[in-house]
Amino acid sequence: MSTFFMFGKYSSESLKGISPKRTDKTLKLFKKLGGEVKSIYALLGKKDLVLIVDLPNIEQVMKASVALYKLTGISFSTVPAVTVEEFDRMMAEQ
Numbered sequence: 001m002s003t004f005f006m007f008g009k010y011s012s013e014s015l016k017g018i019s020p021k022r023t024d025k026t027l028k029l030f031k032k033l034g035g036e037v038k039s040i041y042a043l044l045g046k047k048d049l050v051l052i053v054d055l056p057n058i059e060q061v062m063k064a065s066v067a068l069y070k071l072t073g074i075s076f077s078t079v080p081a082v083t084v085e086e087f088d089r090m091m092a093e094q
Contacts, residue, residue, distance in 0.1 A: 001035070001054040003081045004061050006068075007047040014073035022072060026051075029067055033060045049074070052081075 023040070030037050035055035042049050055061050065076045082090070 001056060003038070003083075004053050004055060004078050005081050006051040006053060006061075006065065006076045006078045008049040008051070008068075008072075008074040008076050009046075010048045011073050011075070017072060025071060026068065029071065030055070030064060033064055033067075035060060035064070047077075051076075 026040075027037050030053055033055060035053055038052040038054060040049060040051050053061075053064070055064060061078055065078055069075060
């Protein structure tokens with residue numbers, strides 16, 4: 001599994017659908033794709049929320065991003081993430 005940060009930006013339309021029910025559908029979507037949502041945070045600033053997720057591969061991440069947009073109307077930009085410990089190990093192998 002790989003970790004990804006998915007940064008979301010609400011549209012005026014997607015704001016109307018905020019609910020625990022939509023959050024539950026989001027969690028189920030990630031399970032269906034073989035992944036897991038580690039946490040979700042609402043943000044202030046350029047992005048409105050961040051999902052920290054584990055997914056098997058980039059294909060599943062792309063599917064998740066498109067499926068989330070279809071489900072919520074929220075557009076996402078996604079970046080891979082590694083822990084500092086993993087990063088240190090990778091750099092030590094250089």
